[in-house]
Amino acid sequence: MTxxxxxxxxxxxxxGGRAGLLHTPHGSFETPLFMPVGTQATVKGVMPRDLLDLxxxxxxxxxxxxxxxxxxxxxxxxxxxxxxxxxxxxxxxxSGGFQVFSLQGRRKVTDEGVEFxxxxxxxxxxxxxxxVMAAQxxxxxxxxxxxxxxxxxxxxxxxxxxxxxRTHAWAKRCVAAHEGHDTQALFAICQGGMYExxxxxxxxxxxxLDTPGVAIGGLSVGEDADTMCAMLDVVRPHxxxxxxxxxxxxxxxxxLLHAVKRGVDMFDCVLPTRTARTGCALVGGERLxxxxxxxxxxxxxxxxxxxxxxxxxxSRGYIHHLVRQKEMLGATLLSLHNIAHLLDFCKTMRAAIFxxxxxxxxxxxx
Amino acid sequence: MTxxxxxxxxxxxxxGGRAGLLHTPHGSFETPLFMPVGTQATVKGVMPRDLLDLxxxxxxxxxxxxxxxxxxxxxxxxxxxxxxxxxxxxxxxxSGGFQVFSLQGRRKVTDEGVEFxxxxxxxxxxxxxxxVMAAQxxxxxxxxxxxxxxxxxxxxxxxxxxxxxRTHAWAKRCVAAHEGHDTQALFAICQGGMYExxxxxxxxxxxxLDTPGVAIGGLSVGEDADTMCAMLDVVRPHxxxxxxxxxxxxxxxxxLLHAVKRGVDMFDCVLPTRTARTGCALVGGERLxxxxxxxxxxxxxxxxxxxxxxxxxxSRGYIHHLVRQKEMLGATLLSLHNIAHLLDFCKTMRAAIFxxxxxxxxxxxx
Numbered sequence: 031m032t033x034x035x036x037x038x039x040x041x042x043x044x045x046g047g048r049a050g051l052l053h054t055p056h057g058s059f060e061t062p063l064f065m066p067v068g069t070q071a072t073v074k075g076v077m078p079r080d081l082l083d084l085x086x087x088x089x090x091x092x093x094x095x096x097x098x099x100x101x102x103x104x105x106x107x108x109x110x111x112x113x114x115x116x117x118x119x120x121x122x123x124x125s126g127g128f129q130v131f132s133l134q135g136r137r138k139v140t141d142e143g144v145e146f147x148x149x150x151x152x153x154x155x156x157x158x159x160x161x162v163m164a165a166q167x168x169x170x171x172x173x174x175x176x177x178x179x180x181x182x183x184x185x186x187x188x189x190x191x192x193x194x195x196r197t198h199a200w201a202k203r204c205v206a207a208h209e210g211h212d213t214q215a216l217f218a219i220c221q222g223g224m225y226e227x228x229x230x231x232x233x234x235x236x237x238x239l240d241t242p243g244v245a246i247g248g249l250s251v252g253e254d255a256d257t258m259c260a261m262l263d264v265v266r267p268h269x270x271x272x273x274x275x276x277x278x279x280x281x282x283x284x285x286l287l288h289a290v291k292r293g294v295d296m297f298d299c300v301l302p303t304r305t306a307r308t309g310c311a312l313v314g315g316e317r318l319x320x321x322x323x324x325x326x327x328x329x330x331x332x333x334x335x336x337x338x339x340x341x342x343x344x345s346r347g348y349i350h351h352l353v354r355q356k357e358m359l360g361a362t363l364l365s366l367h368n369i370a371h372l373l374d375f376c377k378t379m380r381a382a383i384f385x386x387x388x389x390x391x392x393x394x395x396x
Numbered sequence: 397m398t399x400x401x402x403x404x405x406x407x408x409x410x411x412g413g414r415a416g417l418l419h420t421p422h423g424s425f426e427t428p429l430f431m432p433v434g435t436q437a438t439v440k441g442v443m444p445r446d447l448l449d450l451x452x453x454x455x456x457x458x459x460x461x462x463x464x465x466x467x468x469x470x471x472x473x474x475x476x477x478x479x480x481x482x483x484x485x486x487x488x489x490x491s492g493g494f495q496v497f498s499l500q501g502r503r504k505v506t507d508e509g510v511e512f513x514x515x516x517x518x519x520x521x522x523x524x525x526x527x528v529m530a531a532q533x534x535x536x537x538x539x540x541x542x543x544x545x546x547x548x549x550x551x552x553x554x555x556x557x558x559x560x561x562r563t564h565a566w567a568k569r570c571v572a573a574h575e576g577h578d579t580q581a582l583f584a585i586c587q588g589g590m591y592e593x594x595x596x597x598x599x600x601x602x603x604x605l606d607t608p609g610v611a612i613g614g615l616s617v618g619e620d621a622d623t624m625c626a627m628l629d630v631v632r633p634h635x636x637x638x639x640x641x642x643x644x645x646x647x648x649x650x651x652l653l654h655a656v657k658r659g660v661d662m663f664d665c666v667l668p669t670r671t672a673r674t675g676c677a678l679v680g681g682e683r684l685x686x687x688x689x690x691x692x693x694x695x696x697x698x699x700x701x702x703x704x705x706x707x708x709x710x711s712r713g714y715i716h717h718l719v720r721q722k723e724m725l726g727a728t729l730l731s732l733h734n735i736a737h738l739l740d741f742c743k744t745m746r747a748a749i750f751x752x753x754x755x756x757x758x759x760x761x762x
Contacts (some may be wrong), residue, residue: 072725077443079705099721100692100713108714114714327474347480351437357730359443362441
């Protein structure tokens with residue numbers, strides 16, 4: 031029996047979008063599920079208690095960043111990631127694959143793994159399937175990810191095929207290295223660039239590993255929505271029905287909706303917190319830039335419909351002032367709002383799935 | 397009947413330190429009272445709700461900063477300072493005197509007022525007794541401060557005397573300009589540099605204005621503790637017994653204790669939040685620099701004795717990590733801790749006053 035399990039509650043009759051429950055050792059969470067990102071073991075600017083109050087279920091943290099600082103062994107010494115960051119609900123760590131491949135010119139990929147220079151101090155590191163599993167086991171999230179090679183958005187066929195094959199080989203090594211670790215669930219990742227036959231092959235190979243969940247990597251890397259949707263359509267029939275499906279690094283309400291319509295259950299993205307730190311609020315499918323002078327004396331909330339503390343207690347005018355003056359509270363309030371917005375948009379999609387009306391949902395309208 | 401009133405509950409038999417209640421339109425607060433500083437209408441990095449949970453009573457905000465950004469009229473348009481920053485308890489604004497005199501080389505003082513260039517964009521402004529009162533009336537704090545001239549720590553006798561005389565003349569103009577504004581209490585400020593006769597003269601002149609509270613300005617500007625204590629001893633017999641006494645810009649636990657022993661009731665300082673942003677925690681009279689590598693794997697709290705959320709829920713090791721990685725949450729948690737520490741140190745002094753043992757209190761030991 032795996033420690034993470036997906037329970038499908040309803041499939042939208044018109045779109046095939048799924049509503050379910052993701053059961054983990056730290057609680058059961060409703061899907062579609064948006065996971066806020068806590069890169070360095072903290073969702074930037076947000077107190078864990080406030081994130082709990084918003085109803086967040088799972089937080090994602092980055093193995094690459096945690097291995098560099100404070101180090102996986104230090105996380106373990108501080109009681110593991112849940113204890114260290116005081117997060118009582120679900121945690122997921124990625125494998126670091128995406129980050130190390132982003133270190134263009136600072137990394138060398140072989141079948142063994144990826145050797146790279148830290149973006150912080152240039153120190154040399156080697157990530158392998160086995161080392162990444164060991165790190166994630168020390169960190170202790172509920173869900174951990176297989177080490178994968180993510181090809182660039184414009185990668186040619188040969189390049190994408192090779193990355194996919196490495197991803198499959200590494201996924202098998204991750205499964206072997208995770209044998210017997212029953213308190214964490216390993217999700218394997220399918221790749222294949224923007225090539226339908228590779229995506230199909232990868233989905234089948236990953237499904238065959240029979241991990242408790244599957245992820246779709248290498249999308250939302252700059253391609254247009256139609257291309258992403260085409261790739262999701264290709265992999266859909268090959269992914270196991272009874273497992274959760276996680277689309278990595280997505281994102282915006284419109285992309286979330288595209289993916290949920292195509293049977294995806296889980297998402298993560300830095301969008302809500304990163305845009306907050308630039309003074310932007312997600313409202314009804316739009317981005318409001320609260321830095322603009324027009325908001326200076328607006329007494330109403332960022333979003334009339336929103337139940338987050340920023341909208342319940344503060345005016346646009348005040349948040350404008352905070353953002354203009356670079357006050358931390360501005361980023362904090364907008365982060366809370368943007369996370370609440372994506373969580374609530376997931377609730378909207380979920381309700382629409384139960385009503386068999388997912389096709390009527392408008393991106394960003396809660 | 398004034399809207400702010402001091403009720404003395406006990407005087408320490410050994411030191412003369414006072415424990416009381418400060419009654420304001422937004423609640424009654426125990427003294428000795430430490431007021432956290434929210435320079436730009438936000439205590440940096442701290443959610444108002446968390447400050448409430450700590451038990452903070454009055455927050456100080458700076459008229460100079462608010463007049464420049466977002467402007468006193470904008471604060472009024474956003475419902476006044478309480479509504480704008482969602483702070484339901486007491487608020488105090490200073491007069492801007494201290495800030496404009498700090499603009500060395502960018503300001504010109506006359507009997508009329510102070511003309512200065514904004515530190516933000518160089519724009520020219522004139523602060524007078526009347527304009528500062530109008531600004532504070534628009535901002536809407538419970539307690540507002542008279543416009544004063546603060547002489548430098550090393551000011552000679554002539555300079556200090558002249559600043560004192562201007563302070564007295566401006567205080568009278570402030571009283572006149574505040575006539576009829578019954579929902580805010582005006583406190584006048586005594587000056588006089590480090591000269592005993594001037595301090596004595598100033599205390600008498602300020603006491604004669606019969607404002608609902610009196611403040612002691614121009615101390616804690618670089619002089620040693622003995623000098624500050626001597627000045628407090630000089631003014632003490634001349635300040636009204638039935639009014640609250642506020643020592644501006646103090647500060648550290650040892651200075652708080654010196655002043656409480658000399659009959660002071662209220663304090664403000666940026667120390668707890670500013671030191672927090674450098675990674676420092678106030679613990680038992682010491683400052684711990686959480687950046688130091690020795691804390692990296694410490695699983696215990698910043699302060700075993702502390703009841704703040706940082707100490708109740710997080711380890712030194714985690715806060716070390718946050719501080720090292722410049723994560724906002726590090727500054728937030730240490731700000732909460734440092735404010736809690738000073739609030740709790742005030743509680744310790746208050747309990748000792750009731751027990752007639754204020755002389756036994758050790759600075760920073762709660």
